[in-house]
Amino acid sequence: MNKIPSVNLADFLSDDLAKKQKFINEIGHAYENIGFVALKGHFLDEALVTDLYAEVKNFFDLPVASKERYEIPGIGGQRGYVSFGKESAKGKKEGDLKEFWHFGQYVEDDAERAKEYPDNVLVDELPKFNEVGEKTFKMLEKTAKYVLRSLALYLNLEETYFDHYIRNGNSILRPIHYPPIKTAPQGAERAAAHGDINLITLLMGAQGKGLQVQNLNGEWIDAMAEPDEIMINVGDMLARHSNNKLKSTIHRVVNPPEELWGTSRYSIPFFMHPISEMKLDVLEDCADAAHLKQFEDITAGEFLEQRLKELGLKK
Known part of the structure; x- marks a missing residue:
């Protein structure tokens, strides 16, 4: 594959079973072959996106001393x-x-779970930043739930298989600012592979240009979405769970x-x-004599802890 396939979530949410199945086939095929899709029909409306970018810019424009608080x-x-x-990439x-x-x-509705996570941090100077961030988080979480339902069906699982695991899951919304580059970077990229x-x-x-994805031939290709699309890729947890049937693709921001x-x-x-x-243990349907189990059993919490240490974010 030399370009990122585009799919429309409206097809999956449709009452037309043929459209729904077409979406499942297309997204599953894309994730087996390149690990990325561009998705239309998500739950973010234009006004929310505009507000979010304005608030994100307002935050990163604050003085460094204010941000460091x-x-x-x-x-x-x-x-x-x-x-x-x-933050640095693994091995970099x-x-x-x-x-x-x-x-x-x-x-929501789980006091024990709430104790497991750090509290969200509120920005005193920008009340709208906190509000818009929460709203965006919930709309992207809703979009992700339906994408995972389509992948459950592709993997011969019950449609709502992932629902229980992602409700109150340890998800993160990460606004990133890549500042202007002032001197020639010595081996550093905006986001290393x-x-x-x-x-x-x-x-x-x-x-905009910048995001690149490595296809199965090892070639770097530009991944650019239309203004009404969001890019969605498979991560390592799902790749492990599916025994690498669904690919977690290496990507970078040059x-x-x-x-x-x-x-x-x-x-x-x-x-x-x-x-x-x-449990991220390899699914039964994803391992057989031709596809031997590639990963040891591990929970999502254990795997996250391991990777945060590799990224230098935890000691």
């Missing part, structure tokens, strides 16, 4: 602000050329050409995580 020690960057260059010593913010789960940790990632802000170094780039991924006790 929201950097919370001891939680591995899971909530609030993470300052420039703190240079920090990525970005700063970011984390909105986490808004737990990496695979995502989680089940699936929904990415807003892939309209530095722009030198004439564009003076510009900022904003990107807003939503990382869909399950609850920590979900």
